[in-house]
Amino acid sequence: MKTELRTDITVGDICKGFYYNTLEGKGVNGWGGKLVIQPEYQRNYIYENGKDDVAVVDSLLKRYPIGLIYFLKVGEKYEVLDGQQRITSFGRFVTGHLDILDANGMPRKFDPSLHGWLLKTPLTIYICEGEGDDPEAEIKDWFRTINIAGKPLNEQELLNAAYSGPFVTAAKQVFSNSANSNMQKWKRFVAGDEKRQAVLAEALKWVSKGCVRDYLKDHRYNSDITGLMLYFESVIAWIDGVFKDVKDEMCGLEWGRLYEAYHAHPYDPDKVWERVEALYADADNEIVTNRRNIFEYVLGGEIHPELLKIRMFKPEVRRKVYAKQTAAAKAKGVSNCPLCAVGHAANATRIYGFKEMDADHVTAWSKGGDTSEVNCQMLCVTHNRAKGNR
Numbered sequence: 001m002k003t004e005l006r007t008d009i010t011v012g013d014i015c016k017g018f019y020y021n022t023l024e025g026k027g028v029n030g031w032g033g034k035l036v037i038q039p040e041y042q043r044n045y046i047y048e049n050g051k052d053d054v055a056v057v058d059s060l061l062k063r064y065p066i067g068l069i070y071f072l073k074v075g076e077k078y079e080v081l082d083g084q085q086r087i088t089s090f091g092r093f094v095t096g097h098l099d100i101l102d103a104n105g106m107p108r109k110f111d112p113s114l115h116g117w118l119l120k121t122p123l124t125i126y127i128c129e130g131e132g133d134d135p136e137a138e139i140k141d142w143f144r145t146i147n148i149a150g151k152p153l154n155e156q157e158l159l160n161a162a163y164s165g166p167f168v169t170a171a172k173q174v175f176s177n178s179a180n181s182n183m184q185k186w187k188r189f190v191a192g193d194e195k196r197q198a199v200l201a202e203a204l205k206w207v208s209k210g211c212v213r214d215y216l217k218d219h220r221y222n223s224d225i226t227g228l229m230l231y232f233e234s235v236i237a238w239i240d241g242v243f244k245d246v247k248d249e250m251c252g253l254e255w256g257r258l259y260e261a262y263h264a265h266p267y268d269p270d271k272v273w274e275r276v277e278a279l280y281a282d283a284d285n286e287i288v289t290n291r292r293n294i295f296e297y298v299l300g301g302e303i304h305p306e307l308l309k310i311r312m313f314k315p316e317v318r319r320k321v322y323a324k325q326t327a328a329a330k331a332k333g334v335s336n337c338p339l340c341a342v343g344h345a346a347n348a349t350r351i352y353g354f355k356e357m358d359a360d361h362v363t364a365w366s367k368g369g370d371t372s373e374v375n376c377q378m379l380c381v382t383h384n385r386a387k388g389n390r
């Protein structure tokens with residue numbers, strides 16, 4: 001990683017060729033065309049509120065420093081890594097797109113005779129340039145070191161920065177675009193905010209089988225995203241084909257992995273949904289305690305009940321044992337958790353509420369213990385977790 005601190009670049013230099021896209025609300029270019037002010041991985045300009053943007057210009061007019069700005073050098077061009085909001089604000093002012101308030105509270109436009117000196121104000125800019133094959137590691141390192149104002153970039157935003165190019169640009173048009181008519185359909189199964197790259201992250205994870213970096217590295221300079229799109233659409237179409245309806249818990253499952261594991265298997269959608277509904281009923285009855293895994297359990301032919309975190313004792317059994325155990329404990333003046341009762345800690349006499357206890361198999365389920373009342377004892381949550389044989 002090469003870094004260079006520049007203090008000779010002025011507001012005027014950056015504003016040369018500054019172009020503000022009013023429609024999209026973003027500063028596009030500056031510094032005579034060398035600078036991309038809002039690279040694809042950056043958030044939209046959010047200072048356009050007559051307050052934050054005016055404050056930036058006010059600071060400059062009062063000769064206050066506006067802080068460090070970071071550029072990333074990519075080939076012959078530069079991208080703004082941090083400072084986009086500030087640059088766009090003073091750029092809009094200098095090009096007549098932002099009014100400030102004068103001493104009398106009247107809006108004023110940039111006036112060369114009054115504000116011309118502003119253009120000569122030097123900025124403090126760090127320029128960094130990735131070296132080697134792993135620009136991502138370098139940039140990430142760097143992001144951790146510097147104190148970037150506002151929200152830190154998330155994993156996918158960092159990847160977009162590290163592998164910026166025609167592929168990421170084209171992919172974002174589809175997967176990070178809230179106006180895409182498919183977005184609502186996709187978000188039934190993909191969790192998170194598409195504007196913060198959650199859908200793109202998932203699409204990349206699916207198509208690359210988890211090797212997102214390699215995939216981005218291989219496709220970086222290619223603007224054709226057909227492979228990415230087709231794979232994503234196949235997964236969504238497969239889910240829609242196998243499951244007749246949608247449950248909230250289907251959002252955010254590892255569909256890429258499930259697709260790979262099960263898409264070659266034939267399913268009868270009616271039967272599949274019947275089983276899903278039955279297991280949801282078991283979940284309502286607190287027997288199945290992991291609803292999210294119901295889908296994988298059914299897809300896998302119902303051979304891994306551990307996925308469902310089954311609570312083996314029925315609620316009525318648990319309540320009955322609880323009542324019996326608690327009455328006996330109270331009569332003896334000991335805790336209703338038998339393991340607490342034999343201890344010496346403060347809990348030795350504690351009476352737990354029903355919700356503070358879990359059912360435990362006296363003889364473990366794995367050793368053939370059944371789910372009848374005689375094999376059930378209620379333990380406090382801590383002791384039950386310690387036994388861990390639910």
Ligand SMILES: [Zn+2]
Nearest residue numbers: 337340380383
């Ligand atoms: Zn206990």
